[in-house]
Structures are given as C-alpha cells and as structure tokens.
Amino acid sequence: MTTNEKIAALRAAAKAAGADGVMLVTSDPHSSEYLPARYTSLNWFSGFTGENSTLVVTGEGSALWSDGRFYIQADRQLAGTEIQSMHAAAAGVPTVEEYLKSHLTAGQTMLTDGSCMPTALFEKYNAALAEVGASLVSKDVVNPLWEAERPALPDTPCFLLSREQTGSSPAEKLTAVRAELKKAGATALAVTQLDCVAWLLDLRAHDIPCSPMAISYAFVTMDRCILFLAEGRLDADDADVLRANGVELRDYNALLDFVHTLDSDETVLVEKDTTNYDLYAAMQANPHLTLKEGADPVTALKGVKNPTELANLKECHIRDGVAMVRFQMDLEKALAEGKSLRECDIDIMLHRRRAEQPGFDQESFFTIAAYGPNAAMMHYTAKPGADSAIEPHGFLLVDCGGQYDCGTTDITRTYPMGPLTDNERKYYTWTLQSHISIARAVWLDYCTGFALDSFARGPLWQHRINYRCGTGHGVGFMGNVHEGPQSLRPNNPILFRPGMTITDEPGVYETDEVGIRIENELVCVDKGENQYGHWLGFEPMTYVPIDLAPVLVEELSGSDIAWINGYHKMVYDTLSPRLTEEECAWLAKKTAPIGR
C-alpha cells in the first residue's frame, strides 16, 4: 500500500466506525521514550520515520506535526503524499488543537487508540474538540489495518537483579512506595512506565534496544502487588522470588480486566502524563476506585540511588573508563598510522573495548560519532554508507554509554583529530568552563535545577553562546539512559537530593561549523549544614581524561585549573590499577597537571 492508500484506509475505517477521523501520536501504553517496533503505527501509516510527532486524518485532509529536529526530514518523506507537513511551534503553523477545531464540527468524533495516548494528552485534544462540539473517542482502528505487517510485542527472557546489585528487595521497595502513597492520601498505584516497574521489582529483560526493560505493568495496593507480564517470560525460580516478596503474577493483557473488576475500595494515585487513557478510563469506570492526581512516587524514589547502587555505579564507571581509555588509544594509533576512518567505525571500535569489560551487556543508547560540522546537529546519527570520513583536523564528537551488570553509563568526549581553528579552540575551552562550572557548584538546598542550569551556562553566555537543550539529565541504574525527576534545564523545579545522578553536558553547536560537548556523570552529595542552611554539591562519577590539547589555558581561572588537575588525578588513581604499563604511561600524560 502507498502512504495515500494507507491514509485512505484509515479514513474509511473511521467512517465505518461511525466517526470522522483518526489521530496517531508517537507513544506506547507505557509512555516510553524508546518505542518497541509494535508501537510505530504513525511511522508505518505516514512513511515519516522521525520521532515525537502527531498525525491527524480527517475526512477533508491529513497533516503531520514534527518538531524542529525533523522539519526537513518530514518535508522530504511526506512529499508527494496527501499528508501536509506541519512544522510544530513554527510561526504561522496551526497547532494540532487549532487544526482539529478548524476541521471538525459539532457532533463529529475523532478516534484514537487510547492505550497509546497519555491521559493528559487525550484530555487536551478532547477539550480542544469540545470547543467546537466535537469529541475524541478511544477506539483502535489501526490494528485491523496494520495487523498483517505489525511487529509482535517483544518477548525476551526476563531476569531479576540481586540484592548485591540493587541494594534492596522488591518487598522493601514496595514498603517505600506504600509509605509515599500514604503521604499522598492514596492506597493504590498503577505503575505504568517500564523503568518504574523494572526498579520496583528488580525486573529486567531486553525488550527495547539499549534499555533493559520488560514490557509489563505493576499494580500496587496497601497489601497487594500484581505484576502484569506475559506468561512464561520469568523462570520458576525468579517467579518464586517475586512471590516471596509479596508479588502476584498475572498475564500482561489482564490489566484492564483487573482494574475493571477490582472490588476493594481504593484511592488510586494517577499521573496523567504517563498513564494511558484506556487504563485511566478503565479505572474511572470502576465505582470502587477513586482517582487522585499526583506524581508517580516511583520516579522520585528511583531517582535517588542507594549506597549499593552508588558503589556499583562506581565500579561500572571504572570499567567504562578503562574501555574509553583503550578506545582513545586505539583511535590515536589508527590516526597516527594514517588509517582512514569513518564515523561508523567509531561505534565498532567502542563496542570492542566495552565488550571486553566484565559484565558488559549492551550500549545504553546508539552511539553518536559525529565528525566536524556533523556534530553541530545535536541528534546526528551516522548511517552506514552515508557517514562522513574523519579528516586529520577539527573535532570528532563521541557520545556513548554502556549497560553493565552493575549500572548504566553516559559519556561524551570531543577529540581533536589534528589542527584546530581559533574558534574551535575557544569553543572547546568555554564548553569546558561551563562543564566545570556545574561540576564544582556548591548550593543551598532551596536551589532548583533551573538555577543550577544557569550556573552551567554562565561561561558560554559571556560569549553570547547557548545550547538549545538542557545541561543534563538523570541516568537510570541498569535502566534508561534518560530518567527523571531531576534535570538541569530551564524551568525544572525539582530540588536535588544526595544520591541523585545527573549528566553535565554543556556544548557549543555552530551550524555547518562545529559541535563540541564534554559530558561527565555527576552524583549529588551532601556538603553539610551550617548557620546558612543545608549545602549540596556534585562529585564526578565518570573516570575518563578530558583532552586538554585544544584548551586555551590562559582563558581558564585558577579554580578551573585546580578542578581539572584534581579530576585528572582522580581519573589516574582510579583507572591505573586496571591498566597495563603502556596504558598507564599514556594516561599519565593525558592527566598530567597543567598550570599557567
């Protein structure tokens, strides 16, 4: 079928169901960032392969909204189809709500698969439609059209993590969640996000590339916890362990029936941004359940790493550091030997060194290896056959990470490949200053992520340069490489707490010229109390040298230099026991103190 035929089929399916249109959004039942192929209906129907988009098909026409990263791609991929390419948030472009209001009239209905739309979004679109007397109804007309070609749900073997890995048991975590529910005036919680279920029950699998999650839900009450997971995915021993922790097992598809028929009176805490509409509606339809809006407490609990997790994270960062050192040595050797490298080779070289490390499982996200101006595109992915050759000048940006049996890593280094321009040196130096600015920050505990984000940007702002993304995000423990609730970004109101981890990744992205990013992971630490209040700070968790060859040392302050020398000493002391003599000598050079 062509795209136009698929859209026509959607339109006809809506009509057959007595409705007037269909909408699809990039989402799955778990509000995942990375979607299993089964939930890529928007891509299948539209032919657009980007992320974070919305497709609206009405009787009169169809339109797809993409975000700034994908404007050009959407224009290209939708060319020649009936679908109008909408640049979301661009001047003069109607919003999805405005489009819905102008294309539907009183009494008309739009259909969507409510299992793949968060409740908050469903309500937003429904409210817009209500303004013109129309409405949004949950009905899946997509699957019947797509079924023959639609990928199955992933079904990889599940496994449980040990107390040695996570420092806690499912039973203990359930106790903590129940305490939070009590504080929130609730008695029950549907745990819908995959990484939240994973944390709560120490459950992992390989359902999603780079994110070791199992497609599952959990439902927690004050005396029960039910894991909804496809039958047969857990071996008998693990199932027994969960049962011993007070967890009942049901099939993945049994959740809606369960909440429809639950006959104990519960006040269910619901986070509308992450609970899919069908689940929400099923809970709302059960008179035993009272729904109470609030943040999912699992996200906040998961965001603070316990001492065992922190110790394990240290070990995984050491292993990752050893791999990164060896990778950089390999890279320098290849360049010295005049080998011609392309961007896609970098991922292979990195994988080889990470795979040598004990407990390595997989990458924590698809490696970004971007040479020269390619790195100015923040979401660049080199494609085999269409990747750039690495030339002996300018910068190579490498953003990568690993999943180990003791944690998850995320690191970026920007390597000089040869001579650099003055601008390249300046941008690199200022990026490093921004990195240090947040790495050495000390603050009173009233200070939000917004205020700290400004700390990070200060040195770049001095030169009227900014980066159009946050400064950093949380990282899961054997989990998603992006997790909340903490983040370093404008308008983030979350307060940091000791044990939260965060990436520190400022950058300079000058279109068609250069992209630079320097990223460590940091952990928030307690800096004690005095008469002024409770002080917090960060400590680096990443042990990888920062290349100083590009740095304009005279631009650095004494504190910048002290931080660099202190950090590099720690890197050397931590990694050298695991390195060969040759590697130690290399690292000693890379971490030698600098001065003015």
Place this chain on the structure above:
Amino acid sequence: MTTNEKIAALRAAAKAAGADGVMLVTSDPHSSEYLPARYTSLNWFSGFTGENSTLVVTGEGSALWSDGRFYIQADRQLAGTEIQSMHAAAAGVPTVEEYLKSHLTAGQTMLTDGSCMPTALFEKYNAALAEVGASLVSKDVVNPLWEAERPALPDTPCFLLSREQTGSSPAEKLTAVRAELKKAGATALAVTQLDCVAWLLDLRAHDIPCSPMAISYAFVTMDRCILFLAEGRLDADDADVLRANGVELRDYNALLDFVHTLDSDETVLVEKDTTNYDLYAAMQANPHLTLKEGADPVTALKGVKNPTELANLKECHIRDGVAMVRFQMDLEKALAEGKSLRECDIDIMLHRRRAEQPGFDQESFFTIAAYGPNAAMMHYTAKPGADSAIEPHGFLLVDCGGQYDCGTTDITRTYPMGPLTDNERKYYTWTLQSHISIARAVWLDYCTGFALDSFARGPLWQHRINYRCGTGHGVGFMGNVHEGPQSLRPNNPILFRPGMTITDEPGVYETDEVGIRIENELVCVDKGENQYGHWLGFEPMTYVPIDLAPVLVEELSGSDIAWINGYHKMVYDTLSPRLTEEECAWLAKKTAPIGR
C-alpha cells in the same frame, strides 16, 4: 497611659462597638515601606518600636508578632506588659491566623482599621476567622483613643518635576497606563502607592523622610484622571500644569466618596496586596464597578527608566561619586591624623560632602555606618550616644545614598580601617567576586531574577557562605530607594528588561565578627540578538572606587581582574573632570590597574 492601659482601652472600645477584639498591623493606606508617624498606631499602643509586626488584642489576652530582626527588641519592650511577644515564623510559635482561630469562637468579630490593611491581608485573616465562624470587620476604634496625641498627616509643599527631569509628561504616562489597562481587560485603576502616584503625575513633596513623596491617590479611567491631594498643597501654576495634562484635582479625603458614587461603568484593575481594604470594599459596593485582580501596571512601567531618566541618573551618580570620593579622602585624612571617630560621625561627614553637590535634596535612606561586628547586623543603625568608636583595624561598612534633582542613589562600600584578619580579607575578596559575578553577567531574556540571584551567590557558596537577603533591589527615580517589580532574590519570577536598574549588593555577615557589603547600582542593557535569542547584561551606574587593599589578588580570576580594571578606569575617566588635582591624584592611585 501605660501600655496595659492602652490595651485595656482598645479592648473596651471593641466591646463598646459590639465586637470581641482589635488587630493592628504595620501599614498605612498606601502600603508604604516607610510610614508617616500618623500610621504608627501599633507602636503607640504596644510600646514596641520595631517594624513589620502585628498586634492582636482579644477579650482574653494580647500578642504581638515580630520578625527575626526584632525578636530581642520585642521581648525587651513588651516585658512587663500584658502583651505576649511572639517570634513570627519560629518553631512552635502559633501564626497570627492560628492565634485568631484559637481565641475567637462562632459569631465573634475582630475589628481593624481597614484603611490601614491591604485587602489581601484582610482577606487572609478573615478567612482564618471564618474557619471558626468568626469574622474580621473594618472599623477604626484606634483613632478616638489616640486622637489627642496622634501626629497629623504630613502636609509639605508639593512640586512637579519637569520634562527635562523625567523625560515624559503626566499625559504621556496616562496614555501608557491606559494601554496597559486595555491589555489587562480593565478600564480603570486606583493608584494607591505613593511612589506610583509620584511617577504618574511627576509629583513630589517631603512627606516622608528620605522618600520625596506626597500623601495622595490617583484614580485613572480611560478618559479621566483624578488626583486626590490635600487642598492647597499644590501651587496654582502646578495645578494648571496637571489640568493641562488632563488631571482633575480633588481633596485627599474625597477618594472613598468618589468611588462610592462613581456612576460610569468601569472594570477596575485591583492589586490586592497594595490596595487597602476600605478602598476595596468601597469599590466593591458600587454596582457600576467590576473589580478585576491583577498587578498595578504603574509598578512595571515605572521600573523601566526612559533615556532621559537614565541620562539624569548618570549625572546624579557622578555627583554622588564625587561626594563619595571626597568623603573617603576626609575619612582617610581623619584616620591618618589619629582623630577619634564614632559611627555617627560618618553620617555627618557624608552629609557634608553630598550637600556640597548641586541639586542635593536629602539622603535617600538613613545612613548605615557600622564598624566591625556591628556590620554583621544587616539592619544596624548607629544611635547617637550608643554608637561604636571606629578603631584602627577591621572594616567600616558604609551604606548610604542621596536624593538629587536628577535621581536617587544607593551605594555601599566597606573600608579597611587598618590591619585586617585573614578571614576579613577572604570574606572581602569573595564578596567582591560575588559582586563581579552579577555585574558582568550576560544572560538570555528567559532568565528570571531567581536564576541571576544564584549567579551572584555562586562565589560565596563555594565557601559555604550565604547572605540572608536578596542580592539587589530596584531603585526609584527621585523616588523610593527600594522599588519593584524587578529584584535579585530567590523565587523572583520577574524578567529583566533594558532600562531597569538594580542594586548589586552581596555580602558576608558573620555574627559578632564582621560584616562586609559591596554595592553598586547597575542598569540592565540590551546585548543584542543572535541565533540563540535575545541577550541582556548589566552596566554599572555607580562611579566610586572599590577599595582593593583588602583583596587577595591570587583568588581572583583573569575575568575578575579585567572587570575591576575596566570599572576603575571608567570611574576615573568619569569623575576626574570634576575633581581637583589633588583629588585626581588620590583617585588615580585608588583606581590603578591591578594584575597578578
């Protein structure tokens, strides 16, 4: 009458009025920061002479809430009276609302003078009382008891500023206000704050020490503006000027009658935090008036200085700088001659030098001259006979400012009086770094005062030191030394705009040891747009050398040093044309470039 007799009289007056108690708060009909003596009833009845407090008298007892600055003073001044001294916000101390709820029962009423309580506060207390079925009623039982001794309303001669001074006319400002009212969906505004009336109508007087205000209101509609001012205070020429600007004149006391009887249909924009309850109630009682809550647009308009005001402010800061240079020379000479000085002498020395300057009118606030540990008390005022001698070591903190015919100034310098301790040098250096941190900040226009406030604190936070106040406040133009809406403080959501002025006054206050503050005024300037957005920055408006003798130069960064040298060059270049040869030589030394 003793305090207990006065409280008993209040209680009896409440009873005679059929009520059950009385409450008094520190306020006046205009929500002024500095109160005319006529509005100090709380002090007269209680004997407590501090600021920002609340007195509650019920049938059973009486209590006075003071804030942290005044706990000890309140304890002392209330000792021996029936009034319980309440430390507001201290652990275990009931709030005013809690006290009201526990001392009144259903059907009972408290009285207050609603003309001296902001509507928002009145509603807060009334809501608390409503929880127990009681209520707050506006009735003034204070004046009959106090009348014989009560100070009259100030009645100083009023005058108008010229277009050469303010760069705008009342008619032009009325046009701007009406445009803002239109945007807010309103047609009328009661201008209640004295500095807002002063700005709107170019009106000044000397009703309040240091604040050149006239006790007045204005009421603005789309086609009328009425100034409520005691008859005879404005000369005939000025009255004609106002009439030519479309302003009607009425007696100060005619406002309530006016709003009661206004018979045009108006939507009145009301800022509940600054509109007194009696005025609010009178407007609410008029069926022609619809009240709409919102911020008083005059505050926002007044906060952005126009080019004429900025040019005049520059001139007044030059005059103030010349006076400050001469004062510092006088001070150094007196110390060199071994003269014994006390804190109160400083105010006299400063006044002499400011009074020599053309257009000087008065101080913009009571000078703070605090020697040694006294300066650790942020609100210290030296009292004649009880002031400290200045010794030849440690620091003298001097915070002062002037009202000129071309603007208002506010400046703090901390002078070394002789040898300093290591801590004193460190604290001074770090305070200077914090000062520079905000002075040289460049930021994107989405950044709030909260985020910028963190910039300022960063260098002190590195040493786990904080100051328990904002980093800076707006300053009026021939107006109040404190004005909004902009400020540098935690939780301030206001965005800076070019033309806003702000003080930059971080400090270190170590109890019983030392107090240091370095304060310039800054003006927000446009730094242009580029692909990242719209950039803003600050430029100093104060031209006074910062003493570098205490500075530990090795702690400074290259950018710190560049800022200091650039600032000092500007100070020298700006002031030297107005100084004698001897003064120039002195200033050249004080502003000589430093290096490492």
